[in-house]
Amino acid sequence: MTxxxxxxxxxxxxxxxxxxxxxxxNKQAVYAICFRLSGNHTDADELSQVVFIKFFKSIPLFRxxxxxxxxxxxxxxNSFIDQKRKKVDKIMHLFSQEETDEGTFEQTIISxxxxxxxxxxxxxxQAHIDQAMKKLSPKxxxxxxxKHYHGHTIKEIAGAINTSEGTVKSLLxxxxxxxxxxxSFYRPELGLEEK
Amino acid sequence: MGNCQKYLEKLIDGSYEAMHPVExxxxxxxxxxxxxxxxxxxxxxxxxxxxxxxxxxxxxxNYWNSYxxxxxxxxxKSLKPVNIKWQGLLRxxxxxxxxLFLGYLxxxxxxxxxASTNLSEEDVRQVALSNETMDLLEDSKILLLGxxxxxxxxxxxxNIDFSFQKEFSGNLLRKAADLKELLKDSPNRRxxxxxxxxxxxxxxxxxxxxxxxxxxxxxxxxxxDEQSLLFKIDLExxxxxxxxxxxxxxxxxxxxxxxx
Numbered sequence: 068m069t070x071x072x073x074x075x076x077x078x079x080x081x082x083x084x085x086x087x088x089x090x091x092x093n094k095q096a097v098y099a100i101c102f103r104l105s106g107n108h109t110d111a112d113e114l115s116q117v118v119f120i121k122f123f124k125s126i127p128l129f130r131x132x133x134x135x136x137x138x139x140x141x142x143x144x145n146s147f148i149d150q151k152r153k154k155v156d157k158i159m160h161l162f163s164q165e166e167t168d169e170g171t172f173e174q175t176i177i178s179x180x181x182x183x184x185x186x187x188x189x190x191x192x193q194a195h196i197d198q199a200m201k202k203l204s205p206k207x208x209x210x211x212x213x214k215h216y217h218g219h220t221i222k223e224i225a226g227a228i229n230t231s232e233g234t235v236k237s238l239l240x241x242x243x244x245x246x247x248x249x250x251s252f253y254r255p256e257l258g259l260e261e262k
Numbered sequence: 263m264g265n266c267q268k269y270l271e272k273l274i275d276g277s278y279e280a281m282h283p284v285e286x287x288x289x290x291x292x293x294x295x296x297x298x299x300x301x302x303x304x305x306x307x308x309x310x311x312x313x314x315x316x317x318x319x320x321x322x323x324n325y326w327n328s329y330x331x332x333x334x335x336x337x338x339k340s341l342k343p344v345n346i347k348w349q350g351l352l353r354x355x356x357x358x359x360x361x362l363f364l365g366y367l368x369x370x371x372x373x374x375x376x377a378s379t380n381l382s383e384e385d386v387r388q389v390a391l392s393n394e395t396m397d398l399l400e401d402s403k404i405l406l407l408g409x410x411x412x413x414x415x416x417x418x419x420x421n422i423d424f425s426f427q428k429e430f431s432g433n434l435l436r437k438a439a440d441l442k443e444l445l446k447d448s449p450n451r452r453x454x455x456x457x458x459x460x461x462x463x464x465x466x467x468x469x470x471x472x473x474x475x476x477x478x479x480x481x482x483x484x485x486x487d488e489q490s491l492l493f494k495i496d497l498e499x500x501x502x503x504x505x506x507x508x509x510x511x512x513x514x515x516x517x518x519x520x521x522x
Contacts, residue, residue: 086337087330094329099318108321116333120340121477124469127462128485145476153471189315196316214276215313221275229476239274247309 071135078126086126089135090119097139103212104147104205106197114150118143140217141227144209148228151205199249207242210235266299273306340469356440364390391444392502395453398437399502402460403495405430409467410486412479424470431467438464453502456494463491 068076077085097118102111121142122129129138200208209228213219221239225232272278272289281289293300367390405427412422438457445454466482486492 087334090330090333094326098321102318103316108319112321112325116336119333120336123337124340124466125477125481128481128488130484142477149471149475192312192315193317196313200316215310216316229480236271236274240270243274243306243309246313247305250309250312253312 072131075126075129075131075135078123079129086123093136093139094119096136097143100140100143100212100217101147103200103216104143104208106200114143114147117146121146137223137227140213140219144213144227145229148205148209195250195253199246202245202249203242206230207238207245210238211242211246214239266296266302269293269296269299269303270306273303273310352436353440353443356437360390360394360440360444363394389506391441391448392506394437394441395445396499396502396506398434398441398457398460399495399499401430401434402438402464403492405434405467406463406486406492406495409479410483410492412483424467424475428468428470431464435461435464435468453498456491456498459489459491459494 074085074089078089094115097115098111101114101118102108105111105114118139122139125142133141200211203211206228210224213224213227214221219227221232221235224235228235230238269289272281278286278289293303364387367386408427438461442454442457442461445457448454463482463485466478466485470478470482
């Protein structure tokens with residue numbers, strides 16, 4: 068029996084300190100995926116707490132073969148997709164904000180074109196990546212994050228977001244295409260021709 | 263993905279990265295023979311390389327140190343789905359309803375019928391409890407079948423509103439608690455255990471989100487399956503049915519068994 072399995076057994080027996088140990092062991096990984104999904108600290112903090120609460124509630128029925136981290140990631144992406152679905156009004160508001168942001172974003176791009184040195188700054192690239200990620204649908208984003216930042220296989224992603232492997236490939240393809248388009252101003256780096 | 267699909271797919275699913283150097287060389291040679299696809303492949307590859315620049319900022323030591331303190335009260339809160347005062351009131355109401363039901367059973371039956379079946383007050387109480395158990399099991403089965411048979415793969419269930427199931431489950435949860443109380447002196451531990459298992463599942467259904475809550479639904483489906491709840495419900499209903507058919511005979515059989 069692995070240490071993880073022993074920990075789960077202790078939690079199932081009602082040992083709260085064991086659950087605390089599980090949270091301490093996984094909080095950074097869960098926060099990281101939540102941050103990548105939500106794109107900001109406040110939402111990542113809220114989402115990561117939801118993940119642990121849902122995990123705690125489901126612990127009596129947790130199937131050990133799944134692996135704690137995979138299960139936590141699965142809860143994270145599904146909670147994120149669910150939250151996005153629920154907050155339609157809020158999303159509409161965010162879309163209108165994004166449209167405004169987009170203007171600023173494009174202005175930044177133009178200014179960077181005139182100053183190539185600035186474009187190499189890591190924080191600016193990060194900001195561009197964050198903006199580009201906002202173009203992805205929740206499912207595209209979840210699939211992309213699990214694949215490229217957490218090393219999941221197509222099969223594992225399909226299991227996590229409850230869809231077929233073919234759909235995951237389509238989601239990834241569409242996602243990468245959107246990212247490519249959103250980041251197309253990095254033409255020399257992306258090997259794109261100037262129009 | 264067009265004509266370049268077979269190349270781009272290798273990049274998307276990670277098999278390009280996992281290729282053996284020799285295999286990769288062959289792949290790249292083949293790709294180079296199609297300039298259009300090569301360009302598309304390179305662009306996509308460079309996008310992915312650029313995306314590797316993304317990092318997650320560290321929220322700081324203070325945040326990590328207080329992480330558990332922030333989450334612990336929410337876990338405590340999540341463990342109390344039903345308001346205690348309401349639970350008490352509902353339990354009292356259920357007791358009154360149970361009493362009325364028993365009274366109805368006792369006094370509405372003609373005396374000669376009671377005499378002919380040779381049932382004592384205790385027998386009548388048992389019959390009433392058995393009927394209540396049957397009703398609860400039947401309702402639980404209907405609710406569970408609905409959840410267990412949900413198709414989580416196709417996405418067709420994603421628009422279902424679970425508010426009715428949650429409310430129904432909440433009612434069953436309270437009925438199960440009341441019934442367990444009434445059955446606490448019963449020698450039939452199996453039915454009490456089954457009610458406890460059902461209570462756990464009902465609590466999970468009651469705590470579902472109104473919209474499609476996939477992880478929670480999968481947990482419920484897995485739990486119902488692992489504990490063979492539907493099978494246990496059917497089995498218990500069959501046994502109760504058999505008892506209800508002839509309670510006096512069953513009682514005599516029990517006595518005979520004890521004597522022998």
